[in-house]
Amino acid sequence: MTGVSELNDRTEILAAQRNDDSFSTLWEELEWRGLIHVSTDAEALSNLLEGEPFAYYCGFDPTASSLHLGHLVQLLLMRRIQLRGHRPLGLVGGSTGLIGDPRPTAERVLNSRETVAEWVDSLGRQVSRYLSFEGENAARLVNNLDWTAPLSAIDFLREIGKHFRVGTMIKKDIVAKRLNSDEGISYTEFSYQILQGLDFLELYRQYDCKLQSGGSDQWGNLTSGTELIRKVEGASAHAIGTPLITNADGTKFGKSEGNAIWLNPEMCSPYTFYQFWLNQADADVIDRLKVFTFLSRAEIEDYARQVEAEPFKRAAQKRLALEVTTLVHGAAAAQGAIDASEALFGRGDLAALDESSLRGAVSELAQATGAVGTPVAQLLVDAELVKSLGEARRAIAQGGVYVNNVAVESEDRVLESGDLLHGGIAVLRRGKKTLAGVVAE
Template identity: 60%
Template sequence: MTDIVDELQWRGLIAVSTDEDALRKAFADGPVTVYCGFDPTAPSLHLGNLVQILTIRRLQLAGHRPLGLVGGATGLIGDPKPTAERTLNDPAVVAEWVDRVRAQIEPFLSFEGPNAALMVNNLDWTSGLSAIEFLRDIGKHFRVNKMIAKEAVSRRLNSDQGISYTEFSYQILQGMDFLELYRRHGCTVQTGGSDQWGNLTAGIDLIHRVEGASVHALATPLITKADGTKFGKTEGGAIWLDPEMTTPYAFYQFWLNADDRDISTFVRIFSFRSREEIEELERSTAERPQARAAQRALAEELTTLVHGADQCAAVVAASKALFGQGDLAELDEATLAAALSELPRAEVTELAPVADLLALVDLVPSKSAARRTIKEGGAYLNNAKVTSEDATPSAGDLIHGRWLVLRRGKRNLGAVEVR
């Protein structure tokens, strides 16, 4: 056992919790059974969910037993959004997403040993529950005045959209989850994001009313970025854990490009390195930020954790090759295509002079500027310096028969696909 509360606090992973002394004692007297819920409201989890997955992983490594709950029932309803009513998804779609989300969580947990993890689905205890039973056995213990005081609910009540009874009831369902897991598995701790605090405490209150027992909750903070943009988002949208929705290369680049002002926070929250290793990375970043040691370390650690060592090696090789530190032709086609999809790019049906292509992908403002760049030795085609202002690539230059990689200077890249 480790003092997991101290560890989580040092990493900035506790935004709010129930009584800290009682929580600390519960963990010290453990092992405890702890759960975190994940609703299948999309076909993949994203970086915000990864915070929760890694938190219950840390708890398991500290000797406690994690329950991963995938909300086959709550996913049919949807947690109230601050702005508008959710669109209800077809039950068959939600069932498919349950399987996909479950498969994303499982690799992070161990299902062997004395504190083996367990995956559960709240549809198991809600599908056979009648409306009368739900209202008599569960709904009776909730007070409407407390329910409307929850932040997400109160914001919706004061908006033009209002809130449906369906979404208003979500906190009752989540509270019932905690009660069921307490009864079935002796679960006494729930974790979640700080925006879920009202739902977490709903379960605590329900267990206290029905069972007369005291249980605990802790919430992780919502992560913010120094530049004001939303964490886990890029111009292309959310960073997903599914490699078909966010490629391993794009996932790696997200961490590699992290702002120096954010990287210490990110490393503490997401890395499993020791305090000493993290503090050394923090010193290195402060002294030599241009080396991006912390960004590189975190990018490699998380890409390996989420996508595997082979995929991480492939994207690292691609990242190096794009900037002239490797052979582009040696990259497999899928990895190269994923890497080039992140660059300014254009499609052509026939080969054109390099000067034309540099302008086409906006690496230079004009063809005349492109010719000057070539003359000054600053233009590269597939990492080879272009020496002639009239140079035109041949079919033999096409990587995997379709790609040309252009570079101006050391770091300005573009891609041309020949169809």
């Protein structure tokens, strides 16, 4: 999409979002959606959310060039609170990103200042896609480097460090685990919770920020800010920790072989993104609809009945994939992913797909490379759709091989220039579901 059409698409998506008025309070809806794992005083928070507009924030550290699904949980929570009339602050950590919060097993690799600055810009643009920057409760982007860079080490220790007790700091779960590991923990990562506490204090002072949200695994860092505000300002502030999203079997959601599902389409294509949601298990899909879509309680309960009665139709998964892909990549990209998914399996025209959708789909398949004139039988072997040329020829003779969904009728069929869509891509299929991409040499 062009910049203008993408902006219009994003504006339409934001305008269509609503909280569900079947709930008596926003807090009740957040609990029903499974977004509250731990919090400060729940009653006080519920009253705060129903009261006068206030500022709240969530921080996003630039430890990579893109946000991922864990961040999307936070962005959608922020958006739900904004829809209630409150003012979101999206903090991108130009200073904390230079350190990184402690990992469970080992020290982070420290990235260069130039790399972190580039990632700050990238994440800031991504955060801006999910919040409204218009109206009386317009969102604002902030960077914690603005208040930490001018602070000397002595001032930091005198004004901030003195309020933290080492005994309390080492009891934080992540710190305790690292202290008991072979790797230990450096002072750099140990100090992270102080920096996050400073962020909350500064936002409280500058914007009267009263609430911070984050993953429940960040609870120690979240409460470092509420405690610092209480000690320094004598004021009350709040925190919400969202649950870590896991699948029904207990595995961490959004991870596959250690790789996150990124929100950047260059790192995870809209087709791959769509397929990820489409393949959610029946046991998980309703929880995903609650967290990652703005569908109403009535709509989601209806999908729950459909999952129970007709799971083979996968209606809930299809709606989930459509909603979240549209949210992240836009309506055109979502439709392109649907069209590509249909076309790959012979239910649509591969030639009609735009290049981005086709390349995204083919990138997920087994691959073979070949020049014009390469026998299709050889490509089947190279793509590992068959084990030998003999097996390839038999499959062709039996009518079970297709190039771009057109049956291969001759064992001598070769790759032709007309097979190469968008100048360089073809799709091989054996049977109904076994696919491979061919990329021209």
